[in-house]
Amino acid sequence: MNTPVTTAPDARRTRRTTTLRTPGGLSLRLDARAVAAGAALLVLALAAAVALIGSGDFPLTPGEVLRALTGGGEPGQRFIVRELRLPRVLVGLLVGAAFGIAGAVFQTVSRNPLGSPDVLGFGQGASVGALFVIVYLHGGTFAVAAGAVTGGVVTGLLIFLLAWQRGIHGYRFVLVGIGAAAMLYALVLYLLTKANIVEATGATTWMTGSLSGRDWGQVWPLAAVCAVLIPLTLAYGRPLRMLEMGDDAASALGVRTGRVRAVTLLAAVVLVAAATAAAGPIAFVALTAPQLARRLTRAPGPNLLPSAAMGAALLVGADWAGQRLFGADQLPVGVLTGALGGGYLVWLLVTERRAGRI
Amino acid sequence: MSRLAAEHLTLAYDRRVIADDLSVRIPDHSFTVIVGPNGCGKSTLLRALSRMLKPTGGQILLDGAALSSYPAKKVARTLGLLPQSSVAPDGITVADLVARGRYPHQGVLRQWSREDERIVRESMADTGIGDLAERYVDELSGGQRQRVWIAMALAQQTPLLLLDEPTTYLDIQHQIEVLDLCAGLHEEQGRTLVAVLHDLNHAARYATHLIALKDGRVVAEGAPCDIVTAELVESVFGLRCQIIDDPQTGTPLIVPAARAARRPAVATAAS
Numbered sequence: 001m002n003t004p005v006t007t008a009p010d011a012r013r014t015r016r017t018t019t020l021r022t023p024g025g026l027s028l029r030l031d032a033r034a035v036a037a038g039a040a041l042l043v044l045a046l047a048a049a050v051a052l053i054g055s056g057d058f059p060l061t062p063g064e065v066l067r068a069l070t071g072g073g074e075p076g077q078r079f080i081v082r083e084l085r086l087p088r089v090l091v092g093l094l095v096g097a098a099f100g101i102a103g104a105v106f107q108t109v110s111r112n113p114l115g116s117p118d119v120l121g122f123g124q125g126a127s128v129g130a131l132f133v134i135v136y137l138h139g140g141t142f143a144v145a146a147g148a149v150t151g152g153v154v155t156g157l158l159i160f161l162l163a164w165q166r167g168i169h170g171y172r173f174v175l176v177g178i179g180a181a182a183m184l185y186a187l188v189l190y191l192l193t194k195a196n197i198v199e200a201t202g203a204t205t206w207m208t209g210s211l212s213g214r215d216w217g218q219v220w221p222l223a224a225v226c227a228v229l230i231p232l233t234l235a236y237g238r239p240l241r242m243l244e245m246g247d248d249a250a251s252a253l254g255v256r257t258g259r260v261r262a263v264t265l266l267a268a269v270v271l272v273a274a275a276t277a278a279a280g281p282i283a284f285v286a287l288t289a290p291q292l293a294r295r296l297t298r299a300p301g302p303n304l305l306p307s308a309a310m311g312a313a314l315l316v317g318a319d320w321a322g323q324r325l326f327g328a329d330q331l332p333v334g335v336l337t338g339a340l341g342g343g344y345l346v347w348l349l350v351t352e353r354r355a356g357r358i
Numbered sequence: 359m360s361r362l363a364a365e366h367l368t369l370a371y372d373r374r375v376i377a378d379d380l381s382v383r384i385p386d387h388s389f390t391v392i393v394g395p396n397g398c399g400k401s402t403l404l405r406a407l408s409r410m411l412k413p414t415g416g417q418i419l420l421d422g423a424a425l426s427s428y429p430a431k432k433v434a435r436t437l438g439l440l441p442q443s444s445v446a447p448d449g450i451t452v453a454d455l456v457a458r459g460r461y462p463h464q465g466v467l468r469q470w471s472r473e474d475e476r477i478v479r480e481s482m483a484d485t486g487i488g489d490l491a492e493r494y495v496d497e498l499s500g501g502q503r504q505r506v507w508i509a510m511a512l513a514q515q516t517p518l519l520l521l522d523e524p525t526t527y528l529d530i531q532h533q534i535e536v537l538d539l540c541a542g543l544h545e546e547q548g549r550t551l552v553a554v555l556h557d558l559n560h561a562a563r564y565a566t567h568l569i570a571l572k573d574g575r576v577v578a579e580g581a582p583c584d585i586v587t588a589e590l591v592e593s594v595f596g597l598r599c600q601i602i603d604d605p606q607t608g609t610p611l612i613v614p615a616a617r618a619a620r621r622p623a624v625a626t627a628a629s
Contacts, residue, residue: 017470019469019470021471021472025468025471026467026468027467027468027469027470027471028467028469028470029469029470111445235466238461238464238466241447241458242458242461244445244447245444245445245446245447245458246441246443246444246445247410248410248439248441248442248443248444249439249441249444249445251409251410251430252408252410252434252438252439252440252441252511252514253434253458253459253461253462253514254430254431254432254433254434254435254461254462255430255461256430294448294449298449299449300447300448300449300450300454301447
């Protein structure tokens with residue numbers, strides 16, 4: 001057998017996997033680096049959360065924030081932390097996690113780093129739903145959220161129907177999604193022209209994606225959706241990993257590809273819709289988080305949990321950075337993630353093109 | 359005896375019928391090779407045998423019961439498949455990819471037993487890729503990569519293994535290497551192998567049981583020495599040829615007739 005001469009011994013890597021085994025025959029396999037990266041991201045997200053709670057017109061030190069969170073500190077500080085700022089941060093963490101894990105599912109199922117809900121027109125679909133409610137039904141916050149969820153889910157089903165051809169094929173899925181995004185954006189613009197100036201301003205802010213002014217009313221529904229769907233998606237992590245190798249290879253290993261895809265995509269669509277309803281279609285978190293997480297863990301597979309932690313860290317970190325740089329509530333977080341994510345998208349397109357995949 | 363058989367299959371993609379009333383039995387412990395011209399339905403039959411394609415009529419029997427009646431993971435512990443195209447995930451090592459073959463034997467609480475570890479090691483040794491264990495699959499040559507996929511299928515530890523054109527896109531030395539490997543699995547480990555092959559001479563040399571398909575029908579089946587004749591090759595492939603004994607193995611060797619002999623009309627006209 002001929003080994004290529006270019007392979008020096010230092011090109012070998014050893015993945016450190018830890019296996020926990022019980023005498024009863026149970027075993028759990030953990031990839032040390034993936035676990036460390038996931039834990040580090042979680043700590044980062046929580047640190048950004050504490051920093052975000054501490055920033056604003058009435059700044060607090062991290063110590064004061066933690067004291068207030070655990071029930072100590074002055075009553076005034078407790079009120080600011082627990083009633084005013086905590087909901088915003090929780091919405092940020094949950095929305096980021098939902099986008100991150102949904103992006104990982106989408107990219108795995110479409111086998112394409114571009115196959116992410118924000119590229120495929122889910123944001124636009126949710127915007128159409130929300131704008132329809134704002135312009136024609138003059139609905140309040142809850143109705144707008146319901147409109148966004150409906151718009152997102154309908155968009156999802158529409159893309160699947162159009163892209164379905166004896167299964168999901170990565171490129172077809174991405175191209176149909178990009179087409180849908182363009183058409184839905186036209187619909188968004190049309191609805192904006194029909195809106196009066198007050199509605200249009202509100203709608204535009206909503207479409208940018210923002211965490212400011214979130215209260216417990218937005219936290220609970222989102223938390224409930226995440227509490228059900230994130231564990232459900234994680235339970236499908238192992239078969240999803242097999243799906244990466246192609247449908248034939250996965251079903252040869254006993255994966256029921258149709259069911260795995262249907263369940264995980266449906267969960268991802270609902271997660272994206274719920275997150276969008278709570279904070280608007282914050283751009284590019286779903287696109288970037290799974291890829292950045294994968295680069296940190298260096299593990300193949302969808303990296304579901306690290307992606308969720310990365311999404312949460314990215315979103316809350318971006319919101320905190322926006323507040324530090326531009327002042328409290330001056331810059332909706334969607335502007336910042338859009339600018340950062342846009343840069344990443346350009347880089348991704350260039351590298352994909354170099355790799356001959358586009 | 360046949361653990362795997364197809365009975366009165368109708369196979370179709372959408373409305374295009376590939377085969378109608380097709381029945382085959384795979385003899386146990388055989389190295390069965392399916393041959394036939396492009397579009398004859400050989401890959402389609404293999405896909406149906408490995409439950410990648412649902413027959414529109416008839417059924418596949420595994421140990422006497424309909425294949426579709428088994429749970430997916432149970433089938434995957436009995437019947438392995440090396441698909442024509444599989445995608446190696448980015449940044450995966452050889453050992454990790456081969457380990458994925460253990461999936462049907464694992465569960466959420468039984469992710470990596472000592473047995474899994476041993477079988478993965480053995481599968482890599484059997485396919486001669488033990489030295490490559492820690493290498494990334496992306497950096498391997500085509501022949502090495504194909505052996506990694508075969509090792510993954512071996513790690514699945516199935517008594518039956520289906521291979522869809524395992525030698526396509528490989529250089530001649532790697533084609534032979536892969537076929538030798540398959541012959542070894544059949545002879546030394548007693549596994550039943552079913553392969554779709556393009557090269558008739560490879561099929562005649564390696565198969566213990568040959569199935570010749572044309573237009574979705576079985577034209578002939580049996581040991582290559584018994585069934586490979588010039589008439590059969592001409593009727594199945596429309597190719598005039600001479601059959602001689604393979605000087606190395608004594609199996610039939612197909613030598614296509616020379617151009618002049620195949621097109622006498624043209625040859626005479628030119629002279």
